[in-house]
Amino acid sequence: MTKQQREEFLAGPHVGVLSVAGGAGQAPTSVPTFYTYEPGGEITMFTGTQRRAPKRIERIKEAGVVTLVVQREAMPPAYVTVEAELVAVAPPTPEQMLTIARRYMPEEHAQGYVQAELGDPGNIVILLTFRPVRWFSSDTSTD
Template identity: 45%
Template sequence: MIGREYAPSAAMLPASMSRPLGEAQREEFLAAKHVGVLSVAATDGRPPASVPIWYDYTPDGLIRINTGTASRKVRLIRQAGAVTLVVQREEPPYQYVVVEGSVVDTIEPAPRDVREAIAIRYLGEEGGRAFVEGMKDKPSVLFLVRPDRWITADFSD
């Protein structure tokens, strides 16, 4: 297992409210299509930068994040070398996974096949390919994130 597991203590949540996801449940949850919220430490006393983002979770346990290079988010990720990704189910039964991870590789430009895989995950085959084609002249970067710590909750019965 990559990363440390953390579950809220009984003092934090009543036992009847939630339980942690098991490793297999967590992997299945991350492999499903969810828009994540990526947070990265900011500089100059500003709060962390948090943005919605598409991601991909690979069978070897890495999180792949592709984005354009001309953003504050990219500059901050390069500086911090670490991110937090929050992925949640927004309808009952609620579930969430929080991943605190280290950036283990940065690939620039992001390979087209990876950009397509991520876009197809969210937009389907035709929409994903069209999206990537429309972005072909825009510089992109791929961050590979290794999970270091997990926080999970499952609010189902």
């Protein structure tokens, strides 16, 4: 893919798979994630601190880099893999969360999803921002 093609592909509403390096002697952790990206910009996503997320967030902070893979679900196969460096960890605004959620679900579901994330007193939501630094891609429809 050209630079423009891969950036436009990443900007599409694909579910990403985020991989974070494991600790010493541990395999990397990979999880599906919703994200947003505009060509030439940064990748943003949010996660709650329930379950295993706190350890994953600490690993991201320690490593400073992650890998995000997105693929076309239908034939012909295509994918973009981005190695990205962490540039910010901050509490998100509800609007930032809605911007991401709206890419993947209808408005009423997006609103409910964000309200549920923010309304759980045991859940601290974190917005992660990454800068793409290295790209790999393939689109078999154009290769």
